[in-house]
Amino acid sequence: MHDPLRPSEQATAGAALIGLDWGSSQLRCWLLGPGGVVLAERSSADGASRLVGGAGEFDAALCRVAGDWLGLGLPLLACGMVGSAHGWREAAYVACPTALDQLHRHLAVVQTSTGAPLHIVPGLLDDPRPGTPDVLRGEETQVLGLLAGDPALAGGCTVVMPGTHSKWVSLRDGCVTGFRTRMTGELYALLRQHSVLARLMPDQPGEHPAGLNLEGFDAGLDSARRAGGADLMAQLFSARSLGLTRQLPAQALADYLSGLLIGHELLAGLPGHEMLAGLPGHEMLAGRVDPLVLVGDAALCQRYCHALQRLGCTPHSQHSHSAAAGLWQLAAQAGWVTP
Amino acid sequence: MHDPLRPSEQATAGAALIGLDWGSSQLRCWLLGPGGVVLAERSSADGASRLVGGAGEFDAALCRVAGDWLGLGLPLLACGMVGSAHGWREAAYVACPTALDQLHRHLAVVQTSTGAPLHIVPGLLDDPRPGTPDVLRGEETQVLGLLAGDPALAGGCTVVMPGTHSKWVSLRDGCVTGFRTRMTGELYALLRQHSVLARLMPDQPGEHPAGLNLEGFDAGLDSARRAGGADLMAQLFSARSLGLTRQLPAQALADYLSGLLIGHELLAGLPGHEMLAGLPGHEMLAGRVDPLVLVGDAALCQRYCHALQRLGCTPHSQHSHSAAAGLWQLAAQAGWVTP
Numbered sequence: 033m034h035d036p037l038r039p040s041e042q043a044t045a046g047a048a049l050i051g052l053d054w055g056s057s058q059l060r061c062w063l064l065g066p067g068g069v070v071l072a073e074r075s076s077a078d079g080a081s082r083l084v085g086g087a088g089e090f091d092a093a094l095c096r097v098a099g100d101w102l103g104l105g106l107p108l109l110a111c112g113m114v115g116s117a118h119g120w121r122e123a124a125y126v127a128c129p130t131a132l133d134q135l136h137r138h139l140a141v142v143q144t145s146t147g148a149p150l151h152i153v154p155g156l157l158d159d160p161r162p163g164t165p166d167v168l169r170g171e172e173t174q175v176l177g178l179l180a181g182d183p184a185l186a187g188g189c190t191v192v193m194p195g196t197h198s199k200w201v202s203l204r205d206g207c208v209t210g211f212r213t214r215m216t217g218e219l220y221a222l223l224r225q226h227s228v229l230a231r232l233m234p235d236q237p238g239e240h241p242a243g244l245n246l247e248g249f250d251a252g253l254d255s256a257r258r259a260g261g262a263d264l265m266a267q268l269f270s271a272r273s274l275g276l277t278r279q280l281p282a283q284a285l286a287d288y289l290s291g292l293l294i295g296h297e298l299l300a301g302l303p304g305h306e307m308l309a310g311l312p313g314h315e316m317l318a319g320r321v322d323p324l325v326l327v328g329d330a331a332l333c334q335r336y337c338h339a340l341q342r343l344g345c346t347p348h349s350q351h352s353h354s355a356a357a358g359l360w361q362l363a364a365q366a367g368w369v370t371p
Numbered sequence: 372m373h374d375p376l377r378p379s380e381q382a383t384a385g386a387a388l389i390g391l392d393w394g395s396s397q398l399r400c401w402l403l404g405p406g407g408v409v410l411a412e413r414s415s416a417d418g419a420s421r422l423v424g425g426a427g428e429f430d431a432a433l434c435r436v437a438g439d440w441l442g443l444g445l446p447l448l449a450c451g452m453v454g455s456a457h458g459w460r461e462a463a464y465v466a467c468p469t470a471l472d473q474l475h476r477h478l479a480v481v482q483t484s485t486g487a488p489l490h491i492v493p494g495l496l497d498d499p500r501p502g503t504p505d506v507l508r509g510e511e512t513q514v515l516g517l518l519a520g521d522p523a524l525a526g527g528c529t530v531v532m533p534g535t536h537s538k539w540v541s542l543r544d545g546c547v548t549g550f551r552t553r554m555t556g557e558l559y560a561l562l563r564q565h566s567v568l569a570r571l572m573p574d575q576p577g578e579h580p581a582g583l584n585l586e587g588f589d590a591g592l593d594s595a596r597r598a599g600g601a602d603l604m605a606q607l608f609s610a611r612s613l614g615l616t617r618q619l620p621a622q623a624l625a626d627y628l629s630g631l632l633i634g635h636e637l638l639a640g641l642p643g644h645e646m647l648a649g650l651p652g653h654e655m656l657a658g659r660v661d662p663l664v665l666v667g668d669a670a671l672c673q674r675y676c677h678a679l680q681r682l683g684c685t686p687h688s689q690h691s692h693s694a695a696a697g698l699w700q701l702a703a704q705a706g707w708v709t710p
Contacts, residue, residue: 263639
């Protein structure tokens, strides 16, 4: 049998970098070769939030996931919560606006038990005025990966990364000019699992069921739009009262809630959204407003794409997670690999 | 020793009504005498949401809490979730606008095992246009109790009942013209207990600690005001980023979240809130806008009172729970007791 921790020589031929996307709940590890091509990929559940015992635990988790790759003598580069204050080593936030091609100058570094250093990508801080700071870690690397695939976007765009904590990142001339975090996915999960709203919803597996109930989702989007993105706490209760009054069937209520929350997120994030209503995608690209790009889980991006279109805004493009490409890009900027 | 289920003859002298506020999680029971005076009070944890076995369970819970009072031959009147579709007997919602002095014409009735009927107060439905229905049960009775104590408010006021599901009830000429539910308390509890925001907050007992951290609470109110009551999901994340960046100390974060949510509730509920900024209470009473009245838990009302004043709006008055007085009022309107 094939030992997953002992890849064939073929797989490691040309390997130039070990990249890690080390988030709160998951650790993903790539062996990257020329041009950033993914030669092999591994993952584990050793997310940073589970490793509460300090450096030794992080080191052991790295050895478990990377295994024999560590013997190849390659540079090691990680992004994500591994660089938080509760991670392996804090990589201090870099303040916005910040040029993405200079991020490699702010890497933190730890010594691993193999003797090789592991470099850690810093997160970003957006703190334009007192009282409204925002932070991200890991998404900066995904944005770098996105730009590696479509350099024209560096000129100006809004990158929307939907998820537990949706990130809206504004790019201009290769700089992150600012960003905003919206707790859409976490709020959905809390309300779906623990709130009074869940009582009228039939049990369904998973956070976002693969099958979208379009009646419910569109009704939620329309409710958000009617309220102009305001009074969310009253709108949430409508996921109960629409069920109690049988204006929506029980099986539509979970996606009504999803549509409501995503609708509020989009209405808050889209600048001058009334103006955008009906504006076709090519006009956005023609420079009237920055193009909007979706990055993340395909099914979730599809949900956002539908929501955007219903609100009159066509996204420019949709991309899957891009941390591996971003790590390669950073390593190239640091001079460790040939671009 | 005194048996709590066997009150002295003195306590039952003049008793004219057994009133019950039968909510989701709690059952309160009063023995009421002339003028609605509370002669005795009992309560139990037999809330409607725990009695899933049907009528027999409700009947047993009634016998447990009311005990020997049931032998006094008094009329029995209950409000709250006992009248929901999952309660003892559904008391169909009465649609707004509705005259509060006519509610007694819509009572539902069940036979108890003692042979006496129990009447149940209907909830209210506010469904001004398709897609935005709202419902309440129990609060209609509290509003009746409020008006019994201050009849002038029936002319026109907004009654704010803060709690798990805050209710904002609009009154005009003795009618409930409409109302709105905001899930402020439930959202606070979910985020305080289960979300990523809780990780930076020191453990504290209870949902709303008695001691208010004013620095945090006021900062939350100010954040809500700066955002004009919009983009709540981004503002929620600031309860994390303000902690991470040490712009707020850890012990201020829970009340920052409380202030944020209450601020968003108030900004959504107050009509033309920008106009209200700085408007003193007596001008509201003088008829420029309807007076705002708080009804509920004293510590929570005090929190709302502070928040309202910081937003430039002085509430007219503050009252404790008023269901017992409302039940007496309904019984008087039904002709069962002398007003």
